[in-house]
Amino acid sequence: MTAERALRVAQSIKKELAEMIRRDLKDPRLSVSGLISITDVECSPDLRATKVFVSIFGEGDRQAIMDALNEQAGYIRGEICRRLKLRFAPELSFKLDDSLERGSKVADLLGKISRGEV
Numbered sequence: 272m273t274a275e276r277a278l279r280v281a282q283s284i285k286k287e288l289a290e291m292i293r294r295d296l297k298d299p300r301l302s303v304s305g306l307i308s309i310t311d312v313e314c315s316p317d318l319r320a321t322k323v324f325v326s327i328f329g330e331g332d333r334q335a336i337m338d339a340l341n342e343q344a345g346y347i348r349g350e351i352c353r354r355l356k357l358r359f360a361p362e363l364s365f366k367l368d369d370s371l372e373r374g375s376k377v378a379d380l381l382g383k384i385s386r387g388e389v
Contacts, residue, residue, distance in 0.1 A: 281312040308333040321361040324368035
């Protein structure tokens with residue numbers, strides 16, 4: 272298995288996951304007023320393990336959203352396998368990624384500094 276294939280599969284998983292969260296998953300914890308974004312997907316070289324980095328921006332209980340994703344992991348895993356026609360369904364692990372929120376705070380601070388508010 273090449274690293275290039277693992278990267279292509281990771282990008283396909285990212286696209287399918289975003290679509291599934293937006294349309295297919297009916298968990299009320301996932302229908303928050305904020306933004307749930309798949310920031311990155313990393314696949315192992317054999318495509319059997321996948322880390323999914325999720326960013327939650329805005330209102331919503333982050334832990335409840337992560338719990339909902341982890342509880343739906345079996346369903347998501349099967350759907351990913353079917354949609355991408357993979358031989359093996361990758362084991363999914365969801366990780367909270369707060370980089371977008373940290374970036375927003377830094378941008379706000381830089382804006383305040385440039386306006387002389389700090």
